Amino acid sequence: MKRLVRVLGVLGTVLLAAAAWAGSGISDGVIRIGVLNDMSGTYSDLAGPGSVVAAKMAVEDFGGKVLGKPIEILSADHLNKPDVAANKAREWYDKDKVDAIVDLPTSSCALAVLEVAKQKNKITIVSTGASTRITNKNCSPTNVHWTYDTYALAVGTAKAIVAEGGDTWFFLTADYAFGHSLEKDTAEVVKASGGKVVGAVRHPFPSADFSSFLMQAQASKAKIIGLANAGADTTNAIKQAREFGITPNQTLAGLLVFLTDVHSLGLETAQGMQLTTGFYWDYNDETRAWSKRFNERHGRMPTMVQAGVYSSLMHYFKAVEKAGTDEATAVMKAMKAIPVNDMFAKNGWIRDDGRMVHDMYLVQVKSPSESKGEWDYYKVLRVIPGDEAFMPLEKSTCPLVKK
């Protein structure tokens, strides 16, 4: 009997030790990354399959392994429906043992997945989702907001335009929460920089016909027409402004415009517009080299969010290596400790609220005569330092920020 107890004791110790050992390594022997985004709808062009390509490139560039364990990429379409996104995220974390979910376009989907990840103590890295709620009211200890947010885009563009003399503004605003907050953020910056907001008009979301709204914008005689909307609304407004002959006389300021939007609009229509971006492929040798590889595989130049997916995953792998585990809290600690230095960002760092702070770029869309070839769309007017680009930490309403 005594012997049996002793044997059992030894066995128990061994099992405990094994469990402890397993706890400090990589769970189930594989690092799994889920790319969850819109593969078929409005955002499939700017994120979609391109983000999966970027994620695969990150795995290859890291050597396919972290701490000697293989890395796997999964991807799924959340159809821009938050319930589909939350369901997929739950399933990935519970059943498929996914360690981190990246990309996450559409604020409502990103916020839904954030809640799931918070409950399950898993990592999320938002690249395409733009809402500032991600790092404010709804911030999570296991999330990083990587590429940009609406605040950074609005502030960068507005400040620069006012400084250049574009001091009277009229807003064309999508009539829902996102549009309102974009308008509010931008209007504050315009006023703080010494400009004046002469008026605003709300258009239904989504809208195909902007004629009456554009007429009001034209009648306001404002130098700048701020487009506080996104996606198809923005591109439609830009096209119609051109047709009404508004654009050469008044300047449009797109507050949420991506490289792929400019690509589909064409330079003839989009020329002269100023906007803020977190990444431009033709910025320096490093970005060009990476983007060329991306273009060879995907057939299009990367948008800022696709480059962001690559950069964020490289950083995640480094953090896992440093932490020696894929456990979320330890990895997040490592992610916040290591500075981000790659082709996407120089000396970027992650704040307590999950915001990755890096330089943004104010760019202007080239005219057809300036452009030297396909995808040669932007000239970089100014580099906006990270501290200036993003909402200051003191203003953050995130409960994780110690004040």
Added chain:
Amino acid sequence: MPARGNGRWLGGGLLLAAGLVAPYVVYPVFAMKVLCFALFACAFNLLLGYTGLLSFGHAAFLGSAGYVTAYTVKSLGFSPGLGLLAGTACAAVLGLVIGWLAIRRSGIYFAMITLGLAQVIYFLSLQLEFTGGEDGIQGVPRGVLFGVLPLDNPLVMYHFVLAVFLFGFWVVYRAIHSPFGQVLKAIRENEPRAVSLGYDVHRYKLLAFVLSATLAGLAGGTKSLVFQLASLTDVHWHTSGEVVLMTLLGGLGTEFGPVVGALLVVTLNNYLAGFGSWVTVITGAIFVVCVLAFRRGIVGEILAFARSRSAPKDP
């Protein structure tokens, strides 16, 4: 007739068995989603399949109940049961208002009125402060049901959802197989004749509409507890379209058809998610095939086949 009765018991038994085994075979949250949509489709079928009214705005009931449940549970601290009740009640009132207006017309006009009013609800959901607009309501706590059942446990939650579904299914079943249901069918087949027989057709239609809206609300409230969120997707007209698809695929005017249809559509959406844009293409192709090849829907065709086999023996 006894053969059909047996078939019904067989179908019901199979369904119940599948419902009990499901959480151990598939992912529980997925199974719960199927049940929520199955209830939604059953509620819709009561209106389209048995009364002959095509409502194109049923998402309004699903979504608004979801919002009210999510809001009352998250912000007002209601218990999940009470929140669900509040959501369902909201859908019932909404059903009364929309139904009262819509039943004055029939056919395409009825569909357009319901669509229009549902778009008003969509607009309100987008604009009102408490819904969170584009972002929706997230992180709804599941809480403890009746003070004893911890709904955070997936299996407990699943059985709760199953119970809600069975209750809803039972209500629809009772409604169909009652004198009330007979009148509904009479209205579907020939409305003027039902009027000439002395039935107050408007009243029956309104009652069916409110009943359908209430059950759709029950499904919506449950769904918001399952996913712990309420969002614009549920009030969007896409959802109204999806429920039509589910009902048609499964079998219009059959008891189990909507359940099968919901299972099929939700499964397609879920498991084909990895194929990207192919999801919509495949769903569309299936719909076309269904309309061309088996117009009665899956269950409808099976029933018709069984009937055609048993029919020659009878005389």
